[in-house]
Amino acid sequence: MQLYLPIAEVSVNAFLILGLGGIVGFLSGMFGVGGGFLITPLLFFIGVPPAVAVATGANQVVASSISGVLAQLRRKGVDFTMGTVLLIGGVIGSAIGVWIFAWMTRQGQIDLFVQLSYVIFLGLIGAMMFQESLRSLLRNRKSGGTTVRRAHVHSWAHGLPFKIKFRASGLYISVIPPLLIGVAVGILSAVMGVGGGFILVPAMIYLLGMPTKVVIGTSLFQIIFVTAFTTVMHAVTSQTVDIMLALLLILGGVVGAQIGTQVGVRLKAEQLRILLSLLVLAVSIRIAFDLLLTPSELYSVAGVLP
């Protein structure tokens, strides 16, 4: 069934978009990532203009994150205190990121900058997660499958002031590290046009030492607000949110997110992390190939808005 999108101004197959939303929603529910780093390149691929793809992708991430966070809420997987601290940092970072984005656009190399950020950050985080989760998977296998989890790791972070009790995470740490992580994620999400879950999830696990159980819900909680902010910003500044495209992506996405959450619960934390790291690595390698291989068409055409 063909459907003409009023803002993107292309005709697309409605079922293809539903399926696309479903796959991304599934991953989103399973891993607690918004899926922005997948949906945007996929929309480019089917011919949606890049600006519309980025803005509409953000809108779809809002829906799948809400769906996911409600599912997590029922199993008490959201640390609201931590989420709020991350969000405050995220808004500050996002403002800085928007400024960097505008500056890079003036320099005329924003495409390259975005692609390089994807390769570097997805590559680094994917490789780190893969190595760590593979090691802990092997260790668990040797020790007969029981998870050895240190309840408390003392690090430099514990010496900092402004300590807060994060009850749901079972942490008593300074607000400074999560605030800084929020800022960093905010910058990256504004520059790369994603929610930032793929950075937030490992940062919460490895840098803050939060239990995996609350990481996904808390990440989704923060992503809802960041992407909602992005959606409205895009709608107001560039009129690039396609509500028709978003509706199709969302319908597929919310169903996918629910199924993904159910599957995610059944997998072990290490397995979940290894799968997410492989996915992140695959996207990174794919974009790296685009930069390294000789393109079949050296020229590209971009319409100039009047």
Place this chain on the structure above:
Amino acid sequence: MIRALALCLALALPAAAQEVIVAGLSQNRVSITADFDGSEILIYGAVKRDAPPPEGAPLEVIVTVEGPSTAVDVRRKGRVAGIWVNTASVRIDSAPSFYAVATTGPLRHILSDTDNLRYGISVDRVIRAIGIAAEADGSGEFVKALMRVRTREGRYRLLEGKVELTEDTLFRTDIILPSNLTEGEYKVRLFLLRDKRVIATQDRVIGVRKEGLERFLYNLAQERPLIYGFLSLVLAAVAGWGASAAFRLLRP
């Protein structure tokens, strides 16, 4: 300037010529609705004469359909330190979003270079790229690349031999408008030629407009962007909550 000159000539020509075009379109407006998947326009016409057709060179017909034009940036990638980067960029002042040329025969056999230049018939004569030579080396390549890319997207079409001409009087052609159509006025031009020279012209316009839900959403996004943005969020929230609630009912 060239356009104005061409217009003067076009206006002056039919009066002097013995042969005049009488043209019609199967529809002079195209509505883009939710199920829009391209549209086929029939362009037909007849040649009106005061005297018997002249001997010698046969009659040829060219029909062009031109969508609204915008400026475009054409970028070229180059290899810098092992990775492919946009290294050169050229701004082309005006390029049509859609352009189709339908003819009765091979374009270069029926149309002279002078008349092609004068009337702006083939797509390379329609693209306006003045002063790009200063912007980058080999700027002609950028215009060729633009035509190549848009031809592959189905936006530029050369339909040689697709105009049917019956008894040197009646002609017709079908032009398919693609599904990735932009809104605006689509200019239809018809040319009669003899001996590679244009002897009569005629202009028509097809209005392409979004209708119904498409129109409503587009206007809302343009005129009330904040409301539109919040509407998108409400939609996302309702769908997200709805799916969560539905699945809770399914799995007690």
